Amino acid sequence: MTEVAILSDHPCHLGEGPTYDGPSDTLWWFDILEKQLFETKVSAGETTVHTLPTMASALAYVDDAHQLVATADGxxxxxxATGRLQLHTRLEEDNGLTRSNDGRVHPCGALWIGTMGRRAEEGAGSIYHFFRGELTRLYGQITIPNAMCFSPDGRTGYFTDTHAGVLQRVALDPDTGLPTGEPSTLVDHRGGEGGLDGAVVDAEGCIWNARWGAGCIDRYSADGEHLLTIPVPASRPTCPMFVGRDLDRMIVTSAREGLDAAGLKRDAQAGQTFILDPGVRGLPEARVRVDRS
Incomplete structure (x- = not known):
């Protein structure tokens, strides 16, 4: 059995959105509901907590000095260096019912970012594509957008609506990250234990998915074959991410959201962030392209 250790024992209400920057050996992730951003030097294990003015859920590097952060309104x-936030592009700023959720950068530099109802209202969310300053709505009527990730060559995208329980794949233009066809079912998890949550693709093109409510991470082939399950010591894992100088380790964020006192007693490590050796390497996270040039 794969050994799983604790990277951070901070009990996140809703830990989500991990991103790793290899050159600085820095992992970032959010506690969405508590409006916090965590920063950890993976090799040193030192964590800094940044307080945010609003809920945020996803982060991507623009360059060595700047990041793009997806929040409830933009x-x-x-x-x-300073933590200063400057609005770049509005995101459903006229809809007080929604907030941002899962997101990831396509190899070309396009960001896919999802929105959802603050109380997971059915069909209230969407999935957007952001590239070179332009925001385009790709899919609507989404309840909980998750598992956004991409094949190594950028020709295939993956995503799910956790509420629907189906991991979908769609053909993409590798130069823009835009769909070139209609989504199709890759994994049908309807009726299975737990729900499909955040995901990341490894260097072999396989998808690693956190299974909320089932306390594990699953690995699927690009054809949808289930290859492996790794248990984690929290019932509500939210998203995996490859880290380390060789991208040969994996962290997993988790949540306490929805657990009552009895549930927290049974699930004492809920909300912590874990680290393990997955046995494969990941891919460097692409940097997001925010300008038209």
């Missing part, structure tokens, strides 16, 4: 440029 995409903001963040100065890494």
């Amino acid at each position: 995409l903001y440029l963040r100065d890494i």
